[in-house]
Amino acid sequence: MKQTIFFFLLLFSFMSCEKKPPINIYDTDEFKNLSKKDIIIGESVWVTTCFRCHTYGNMGAASIYDKEPIDKLAAKGFDELYKSVTNGMTGQNGVMPPKGSCYSCSENEIEKSIYYIFHLAKNIQESEKQTNEDGEL
């Protein structure tokens, strides 16, 4: 009997693990506490590969200028995004090669490049909003 209870407890704890909703990237401590060094690492990967598709949305990638698609990605949470970038992804709009084609990148570099995309997207979107409010182009 004890074993059965233990089994169910174990099962429930696994189930609750799986149901944990992802944390929006923008709400994570990692994003909020990005250091200068993290940003430099992320940026160096960005300028090597990611920018080619994710600046203006080439090859079906989400563009950092488009708030809505980027917000949707942010809501998927880091773990899923990290998996997609590391393994590559065939999405509805296009194909991303494994590691975003930064084949020599380390896990840490890929991780920082993902946070960097959201860091950059947020800065760009905020500065555009500011410009629009000022009534300038």
Ligand code: HEC
């Ligand atoms: C050759 C173009 C290309 C390059 C280079 C590229 N991506 Fe992508 N990326 C894509 C495409 C295409 C998708 C999927 C679009 C879709 O949903 O159909 C994508 C999706 C993503 C996603 C969302 C994953 C998900 O689960 O929805 C993230 C995050 C991302 N890329 C980050 C990066 C990072 C970081 C780099 C650089 C290390 C990078 N990309 C380089 C084309 C690219």
